Amino acid sequence: MTITEESPETTLEVGRARLRKEDQRLLTGRTRFTDNLSVPGMLYLGMVRSPIAHAKITSIDVAEAKASPGVIAVFTGADLADDVGPMPCGWPLSPEDKVPEYYPVAREEVNFAGEIVAVVVARSAAAARDATELVDVDYEDEQVVLDLEAAAAGSPYVHPDWETNVSTHWVFDSAEAGTGGDVKDEIDKARQDGIVLQRTFRQQRLIPAFMEPRSFLVDPTGDQIVFWSSTQVPHFLRLHRNCDKYP
Numbered sequence: 001m002t003i004t005e006e007s008p009e010t011t012l013e014v015g016r017a018r019l020r021k022e023d024q025r026l027l028t029g030r031t032r033f034t035d036n037l038s039v040p041g042m043l044y045l046g047m048v049r050s051p052i053a054h055a056k057i058t059s060i061d062v063a064e065a066k067a068s069p070g071v072i073a074v075f076t077g078a079d080l081a082d083d084v085g086p087m088p089c090g091w092p093l094s095p096e097d098k099v100p101e102y103y104p105v106a107r108e109e110v111n112f113a114g115e116i117v118a119v120v121v122a123r124s125a126a127a128a129r130d131a132t133e134l135v136d137v138d139y140e141d142e143q144v145v146l147d148l149e150a151a152a153a154g155s156p157y158v159h160p161d162w163e164t165n166v167s168t169h170w171v172f173d174s175a176e177a178g179t180g181g182d183v184k185d186e187i188d189k190a191r192q193d194g195i196v197l198q199r200t201f202r203q204q205r206l207i208p209a210f211m212e213p214r215s216f217l218v219d220p221t222g223d224q225i226v227f228w229s230s231t232q233v234p235h236f237l238r239l240h241r242n243c244d245k246y247p
Contacts, residue, residue: 034215034230042217043072046128048118048135050110054158055139057108057117065120065134070127074135075119077107088240097168100159109142111158
C-alpha cells in the first residue's frame, strides 16, 4: 500500500488562482452568442425606450418609422393590448407582495428610465435601430423619488393605487426554518445583557459586465416553437410560458 500525501497547494481554495475553463473558446471565437444564430426569414426587433423615469405617455407617432426602409411593422403598447398580457413575477417572495401589472411595452405611462414604449420589427438589425430613432413620443413628466428611504416613507407613489412604494418584506425566521433561535428574542437578550450594534449599510448600484446582454431568438415555423435565450434561468422561461396570454 502506498500513502500519497496531497500538498496544501492542491487542496486549499482561499488564495488559490482558479483555472478558467471558458477562455479558449472565447478567444478562438468558438462560443455561440445569440447574435451568431440565424434561421431562414429571421426578423429583428428594435426597442424604443423612455429617457424619462416617470411620465404619462401623451402620444406616440410611428408613421415615419413604419415608412423606413426594411421595416415590417411598429407596435406600441396600445397595439398589443388585446394580445399580450402583463409579465409574470419571476420571484414572488410572499402572498402580501405588491406586484403591479407590468407590460412588455408600456401602455399609458412609464415608471423607469429605459422602459420600452414601442417595438420596431425589421429585416435587419441596422434597419430596426435606424427606425427606432424615427418614433416620436411625447411625455408628461410626473414626480419622481430618488431616495430609497423617502420612497419607503410614503407619497408620491409610483403606483398610486397601491398607496405604498414598498413591494415586499422578506423576513427569514431562523426559528421557523429550524436553523436557529428567534432573532428578535436574541436581540432583546443582547439589549439587556450585552451589546447591540446598529448600522445602516448602503450598497452601490451593481451590474455585471456581461459579454452578451439578455437576448433571444424564436423559431415558430416547426411543429414546436424553438426558443434560444442568453438567460441563466431557462426553467423560468419554460415555467412562465403561457400561450393563452402570451401568443
